[in-house]
Amino acid sequence: MAEPVITRIALPPTRDIPNNPDLPVVVYGGAFESEGPEATCALLQANGWTGTWVYTVFPYHHFHPDAHEALAVASGTARLQLGGPGGRTVSVQAGDALVLPAGTGHCRVAQSEDFRLCGAYPPGQEGYSTRRTGEMQAGDRASIAAVPLPETDPILGRTGPLRGIWRNVF
Template sequence: MQNPHTYLLPPHGNIPNNQQLPVLVYPQALQASDNLTSAFKDAFARNNWRGSWVNGVFSYHHYHSHSHEALGVAAGSAILMLGGPGGMTCQVNAGDLLVLPAGTGHCLQAASSGFKVVGAYPAGQEAYDICTEADDVEAKRSNIARVPMPKTDPVAGKDGPLLQHWDQA
């Protein structure tokens, strides 16, 4: 597995982003196979990332203030905007993985037919919330500050790059 790209995103309007932990984008975290959905679900479960689901990404800017989130691209490709309106765009393809620290805005900009992701959250953080620009950002920042660090990387376990990058932050 390649080292992930890291992006520390500034706040954008009422999207707080995370001022301590960078977004991690792992190109080809898993090799494209016939069943990336199962492969991501298995990796997440093995590494204690729970509450997995399979779907797309909402086409409006949103974030989670109670949890970090892993998004494994199981099929297709997409352009996501990270960080809220005016944030950065990110092209993702089947096999890629994103780890979004609590508070990170994300939104689907465009997708190929059949685009889908497998999402999951560190154990104990499965009760995620869906926050938008309409929410009280100060209250959400307080929630974000209390979200604990995951104990493992969602695909590489306890020695994975997530812990190395986030421990340095």
């Protein structure tokens, strides 16, 4: 498989979605050969990420103030909006992945009938909270800043670019 195309997306905070003031979203285009949802979740687990699930992305804007989230597309295609209402829309397909830093707003705009992805979290972040647009709480920005960086890249393991990208922000 060819090297994935890595894209960084910095998202400013909005009134209702905090996003992450320090860490960009990392998009991996063509990151893996998808062999279905179970194999996609197994990839994330093999790279040290936990709490896997198979589903889609909610059709409403939401964020997690206490967890980073990996989304690896197992099948189909979708358009996702990042950063909250008016944010950036990205198109994804099977074999693509995103890593959303804590606080990043995300929402499904459109999807093919067969769209499924596997979500996962760094160890210790599986018990995350979900906030919809307008549900931000007073301590959320502090929670976002306190979420530890992951030890591994969920898609490419210890040699993947995530840790370097996020560590170079500081």
